[in-house]
Amino acid sequence: KNEVEQSPQNLTAQEGEFITINCSYSVGISALHWLQQHPGGGIVSLFMLSSGKKKHGRLIATINIQEKHSSLHITASHPRDSAVYICAVRVGGSQGNLIFGKGTKLSVKP
């Protein structure tokens, strides 16, 4: 059974700090997603990756397939980045059949 572990569970940062959120999984995967869940509950897809690195604005996601590990980085963090960040993996099967981590709650203070 694949488990998805995220660390840390909670993270408080000062505005401007560089943030790293980690995700580890236990079996081979075909894709990994990083999602952002807003305080109101809505979910936004940030990245989908199966190898290497992707960048979008201040967000960077990396994955190491051999080590079964991914990281999400936020540069120059801002209070509007405050949210729960969720890692989810696809083991096989359909695109949407994902196993989700518990999420990392990020709070960025001004």
Added chain:
Amino acid sequence: EPEVTQTPSHQVTQMGQEVILRCVPISNHLYFYWYRQILGQKVEFLVSFYNNEISEKSEIFDDQFSVERPDGSNFTLKIRSTKLEDSAMYFCASSEAGAGSPLHFGNGTRLTVT
């Protein structure tokens, strides 16, 4: 930017009642999904739907659940006889294609079963 829309945002129902949660996926998307998140817990996959049939479902998606695309734009999740433990946030998502396409989520429907 096109969005996935879900209605209602909050539904309260009594145990044993049937509920239908509605979703309008992005218009050119072909793959549709439902997820649920019990308060304080992880998001869980329920079902994926393509070409008017279920392509995959989880153990959670038992006989009390069903999905339908009744009219080419809506995608619905029906829970036949709700239980207290069905109380959760239900998310709909869609993607343009299968593997390799990003998922687009709706804002969710909070279902409360009393």
